[in-house]
Amino acid sequence: MSPAKKQTHAQTVTLSSDNKTQLKESIQTFQELFDSLQTEVQKLIVGQEEIVRNTLIAMIAGGHVLLEGLPGLGKTALVKSISDALHLSFQRIQFTPDLMPTDLIGTKMFIEDNQGGSRFEFSPGPIFCNLLLGDEINRATPKTQSALLEAMQEKHVTIAGETRPLDKPFFVLATQNPLELEGTYPLPEAQLDRFFFKLNVPYPKHSEFEEIIERTTGKEIPEVNTVFEGKQLLEMGQFARETPVAPSLKKQTVELILATHPDQPGAMDSVKRYIRYGASPRAGQTLLLAAKIRAILEGRFHVAEEDILFFAKPVLRHRVMMNFEAQADGIQLDELLDEICEAMKARWDQDAAA
């Protein structure tokens, strides 16, 4: 059942690069839209700027986000506030082991009408929305998890041989708890790969914590208003894709992705030792797309090396599989990814100086 959308009078702003003046204006508009969206979301979410920012970047790129963090850190609130700010239909599913795929995507139900006739009628599941919050996604069985695969990638679902498109835009923001791993089903690699970013939600700082308490226990709880509609988000995503990337930067992106592969010639020793599988080509696409959006947000008309490196961890941390030895040695994937990034940067600097 789709909840009723809030009424909004926000107009969709067209972003254009037809001429230089329009381009410059569009870049500025893009920044303003993004800032206003983030500001609105941050009314409810205290701190977590990077998480909010990266989540919004992933959504502009049309990607899904996997949020990992302890309970009570504001993951659900974040998703809810985004949906409010974008005037998106929002659904929340609490994943449990007994959740079935039909509970997610819907099913055909046998209906008897008043005239004594009967028919099968499709009853859509909660996936038919703009923003789906999959809470504790790793608690569902792989069967149910895989039901999300088609929806996430193809933006449609197939039920009883009938393909039904999902609403546009469609985003999945899933959460998972790094603790309480008993009775959980780790997400398969194929599904992990479909998440644009995996973001680790940190514990709020002391000052942020105080602010959270202040805001949520007062008489008036902040209300998130709609900034613009989901269509604008699609427009922004389309515009961001035009950002030019120098061939050498594309090459560097590929090099960074391949650097996570232990079987590549010249792979780092730590990569050979601790990594089982490297990132997929989809990681490269994601990296470049995110870098383009960041470049615009930084007010630039081109992608820079630092944009690529900036998103290395959120893009790669769920796409690179560490082996048993890494777990045994207590190796943290983020540290390993930092090491890879530093090594690649050093190599690129050396190439430039050669």
Place this chain on the structure above:
Amino acid sequence: MDPRFRALWGRAHRRWRLMQAMRAFEGSLWFGVLVLMVWLAVALWNDSHLIQSPMLVKALIGVAVLAVFSAWINWVDPKRLARMLDHWFDLKDGSRTTLELDDASAGNWKSASIDQWVEQLNRESWSKRWPIKPSRWTLLSLLGLLILGGALQARYTVALSELGRRMKEQAALLSQLDSVEEMFKQWEEELEKNPNEALEKALKDAEPLREKIAEKTMDQREALLELSRMEEQLAKMAEKMKSESLEPLLGEMAEALEPLPEMDPTAQALKKKNAKTAEEELDEARKKYEKGEVALPDKNRRRSMAERMKELAEQMAGRGQQQASQSMSEMAEGLEQGTPRQMSEAMESLQESLAREAMRQAMEQSLQAQMGQMQQAKKRIAQGSGEGEGEDSTPFLADQNADNQEKGIGAGIDEKPTGDETQSDAERKLEVQIGQVGDEGDSQSMTLSANQGTQEQDAAYRVEDFAVYEKMSLQAIGSENLPATHKRMLRQYFETIRPQAPVEETQP
């Protein structure tokens, strides 16, 4: 290419070249400091090296200029320059992107990007963001170079010049000593061909000298002293041989034998002091006496002739020529008694004495030749190290370059301070027949060859000439405006060629 981009690109080019040139300059400065330190260390540790101060300074300046020039004209890699521009001005790869992207694919984006960073580059201070100035260490190295270079220049210019000259002298000396060794090898070859007791002894005496030559540790003075010692030994040997020879009596022998029948050719050879020919002619005469084909004069005349021969025999005995004396006495008796056969037997014995004398003459000539070579070697060593520029490095065994072109130290000094050379026939050969005709076995002959070259006056004469020329040189040193090092060189030169041994002989 966008004109704004082109303008900034050109500016970046120049700045990059300037940076490269500065780095090259810094590098050459450090190189200079390093070279000077090594140079100083070498100079303090051992005063022998090849680099002279003016050359070094010029070389360092040359290296610096070359380094800066090569850095300036060096090809600029656009990618590197773009990365550098991005780095210095924090353009976030804008320059690189502009360089790599074409207008068709990202025209507006690229143009907007250029606008953006051109504005930034024009706003920024290039000298502040992309500083090209020598570092503190560079200034320190420059200061060190100036202090070190100045100090060395002031302190070691003369000394190094002197050292360079000494090195040249040492090289010339070693070359000359190699020639001396060549001379000894020639002696050995000569000895193999013609056994010669005197030569064998000379070679044995020369062994210590040859060892030192092989070690190449001799200096000029030591070499000259050793050669002088050798020369003295050879002179003594020659003197001894001369004292034991028949040569002073050959004339009287000629007079004694001339009246005898068939003895005229022998007497003529003896008058010419040619012992070998005399021995051959005596052999011819002896055969006739042996066959009794000669007619002896009457008794009175034979007696007077015998008396003359006996007096000669006594003189021979007085000079230690016992065999010759006895032969002459027997000949005198045979003559007195009128028995040619007895005379022929005595002649045979006299023949042996003459053969020995012939050998001695040959050996003496050989010794004279060796002494000549020795003097040549000494002269070459003394001149070779003292003449400075224009010295002839040709080994002394070859023809000597008589053209005196020296312009440095030694100019104006007579190159023959020991007097004109005594001329002797070069490549002279003397064949000595050993044994007598009719003797059993193969006949043997010995050929003594004088080496190429010319002989000089005896050392005794050199002492007098040396004193004259030394006096002249000292006067010149006192009167002429010569550098101190040159004056020292002149004194050293005369010191090294001072004939010591003959001086001692002249002061009994």
